[in-house]
Amino acid sequence: MQEYAVPFHWRKFKERYNLIGSRCTHCGKPFYPKRSICPSCRRAGKMEDAKLSGKGKIFSYTVIRVPPSGFKIYAPYVVAIIELDDGCKLVSQVVDVDPEKVEIGMAVKTCFRKIREDNSSGLILYGFKFKPDIGKMA
Ligand SMILES: [Zn+2]
Structure with missing residues (x-):
């Protein structure tokens, strides 16, 4: 196990x-x-x-096309500065979205996902990522 x-x-x-x-x-x-x-x-x-x-919108973002080791299976992926409704900003990966469709101001919310797999140790790390908040999109 x-x-x-x-x-x-x-x-x-x-x-x-x-x-x-x-x-x-x-x-x-x-x-x-x-x-x-x-x-x-x-x-x-x-x-x-x-x-x-855990809800907010995309303040700024970048598409990572050449990721560091351990993140290769996700490429290309989106890393964004997210402005939470609570009033603070944080940096997170945005998932479940076509990188070409991401835009500033897009509504997002947290989801619990696999963060990274370390192939040498077999560790799988979990944590928060953000995904589009479908209910809030036009
Ligand atoms: Zn204070």
């Missing part, structure tokens, strides 16, 4: 199921990935965990 060990290990973490970032208790700004210090409030603000909506 070796092949199930790693995905289970990752899936058991709450943070792998939910998009958990930080929110500053002082100014209310959300961040992802988590931060321990708010860049605006510094010491005045305390960070607490915040579950983010």
